[in-house]
Amino acid sequence: MKRNRIVTLREPLTVGGKEMTEVVVNASTVGDEEDAMQMAVDMKRGSNPVTVELCLLSRVTRLPYDILRGMNGADYTALREALNWVNGGEPAPSPETGTQPAA
Template sequence: MARTRTVALSEPIEVGGKALAEVVVRRSTVGDEEDAMQQAVQLKRGQNPVTVEMCLLSRVTRLPYDAIRSLHGADYAAIREALGELNGPVPGGPENPTPETDGTPENV
């Protein structure tokens, strides 16, 4: 399974005085998810799912949060899609079944 994916941007963004025309996205870890939530909380936007996602994308692309904010919608969507594909289920891999016990929605 691929660990990174390169996304070509429709319009370059400026990061650290350099124009970037493409971005490398890597698979995320649970730690990335936790760190993204913490960053969103520090920004006083922990309840905003878009902010949490932007913080996660910042981590997996190594782009500053403000650079993520400056992306056009199509480029943001392409990075998001790349991350989804990288983190997607492993073909033929096991599923995590939800046990049917008292109190689960299936048995209420």
Template structure:
């Protein structure tokens, strides 16, 4: 069974059925990832990452795209955090760093260590 999470909004969404103060987001599947891109392309905005993202949240929360567009930035950020909780679980990056797998760009050349601080910062940002 797919995981879900409930997002409590600071500002309700106005839908035909009334004001909505909570959204339930389901864990995304690859089909929904693909469908959200198709929706954005159908709107003529396939090259706009934010449109694709809003289409994704619309699908995952089962609310109209136009409703997502009316959200405050603070409430929208809650959707992003919920989504990221599904696709980037906390601890994954840390376990990858401690897995014994050598970091990318680790070579045996003499100059390889001179940029290690920059490459480590780049890895932590990913």
């Protein structure tokens, strides 16, 4: 079973003073989905699907929400594709999106 995927970022992120060039995207659970929705509701943005998705990506990558909001579009798309793939969606991300199976 596909449980996680590594995404190589085009633009590094700085998290807690450390630069990151790779992000591990873990498969989501129903609990992650529920917690992501609650996080969005707590921000009074529960009806915004992008906010809910960002909250879910925050949970499955363990990256802060605000860091994800500042990502470029290509890297964000790669995270979305990786999450789809680890959750059983197809097709698998292409090499152009910078994703690979986690070791």
